[in-house]
Amino acid sequence: MRIRLLLGIALLCLCSCSSKFGYNNLDWLVHWYLDDYVELNAQQLKDFDQRFVALHKWHRQSELRQYRAQLVSLSAKLEQGPLSEQQWLDEFSQTELHWLRFRDKIVPELMTMAPELTDKQIESLFTKLAENEAERLEEREENPQKRLKKATEGTIDDIEEWTGHLNTVQKSLIRDAIPEFKGAFEAGLTYRRNLQQAAKGLLEQRQDPAAMNQLQTLLLAPEAQFGQDVMSIRQYNRQQYAALYARLNRSLSDKQKRHVQKELQQLIEDLTDLLEQ
Numbered sequence: 001m002r003i004r005l006l007l008g009i010a011l012l013c014l015c016s017c018s019s020k021f022g023y024n025n026l027d028w029l030v031h032w033y034l035d036d037y038v039e040l041n042a043q044q045l046k047d048f049d050q051r052f053v054a055l056h057k058w059h060r061q062s063e064l065r066q067y068r069a070q071l072v073s074l075s076a077k078l079e080q081g082p083l084s085e086q087q088w089l090d091e092f093s094q095t096e097l098h099w100l101r102f103r104d105k106i107v108p109e110l111m112t113m114a115p116e117l118t119d120k121q122i123e124s125l126f127t128k129l130a131e132n133e134a135e136r137l138e139e140r141e142e143n144p145q146k147r148l149k150k151a152t153e154g155t156i157d158d159i160e161e162w163t164g165h166l167n168t169v170q171k172s173l174i175r176d177a178i179p180e181f182k183g184a185f186e187a188g189l190t191y192r193r194n195l196q197q198a199a200k201g202l203l204e205q206r207q208d209p210a211a212m213n214q215l216q217t218l219l220l221a222p223e224a225q226f227g228q229d230v231m232s233i234r235q236y237n238r239q240q241y242a243a244l245y246a247r248l249n250r251s252l253s254d255k256q257k258r259h260v261q262k263e264l265q266q267l268i269e270d271l272t273d274l275l276e277q
Contacts, residue, residue: 020270024277026056037128038121044113051109058105060274063098068271070094075264078257082249088242107219114215115206126200133192140185152178163252164259170251177244181237187229194226 030052034040040048074091077083083091117125141147155174160166166174198218205211223231252260 020274023274027052038117038125040121044116047113047116051113055106055109059102060277063102064271064275067098068268068275070098071264071268071271075261075268078249078260078264082252083246085239085242085246088245088249089238092238092242104220107216110219111212111216114203114212117203117206119204122200122203126196129192129196133189136185136189147183148179151181159248162260162263163248163256166256167253170248173244173247173251177240177247181240182233184230184233184237187233191222191227191230195222198226 027049034048070091077087141150152175155178156166156171159174195218199215202211202215202218218225
């Protein structure tokens with residue numbers, strides 16, 4: 001239920017890294033992350049690195065430009081006045097398109113490597129994914145009131161990173177809104193388990209082109225097969241986010257507006273620097 005102002009635009013802008021340094025060193029960061037899931041042999045690692053270099057170049061030249069364009073547009077809209085609920089929904093949709101383009105680009109690349117995986121590597125991958133799910137269950141706070149409090153405090157902290165200190169009325173807007181969000185933990189858990197089970201079964205048939213075609217179709221649109229409940233909750237919560245953002249947007253003081261603009265301009269400058277490298 002935790003939300004972030006702009007629904008993760010900043011995260012998308014730096015491709016899940018927190019700085020220009022991180023973006024420029026994604027190769028070793030990806031290696032570090034990948035090692036937690038599967039250990040590639042020398043040839044697989046060479047192939048992966050070659051594909052990653054091309055993907056990173058595409059992302060820098062094509063995607064960062066689109067992220068920056070959205071942020072520039074958003075900054076201008078906010079200067080003109082508070083965004084309506086529909087305008088926030090439009091921003092969310094545009095942000096989602098960034099992710100879908102990335103998924104459409106990366107999945108075919110991953111599929112070319114899938115037939116080269118060994119049984120041991122596949123087992124390692126899905127064992128780690130299962131461990132991740134077990135950790136999610138273990139870390140989940142069972143007390144609903146404590147979960148609600150944690151979500152509320154987290155949301156306030158996230159938004160204050162963009163706006164600066166929120167006043168009592170603004171915090172009340174958030175506290176009133178958070179209980180209206182639908183929890184997606186159970187639906188998400190079922191979705192991921194079903195997806196992983198299907199993907200593992202297809203990878204076990206990785207020498208069969210038909211199975212690989214099915215896997216690619218699954219990875220390009222996993223929600224279509226397993227995520228209807230998740231998508232329904234996500235759509236509902238998106239409406240709630242937009243309504244909350246619109247209310248908060250109307251309540252911002254001049255100082256808070258300047259704070260938001262300062263954060264946006266910093267991201268725009270970071271993206272400009274990355275594009276020029």
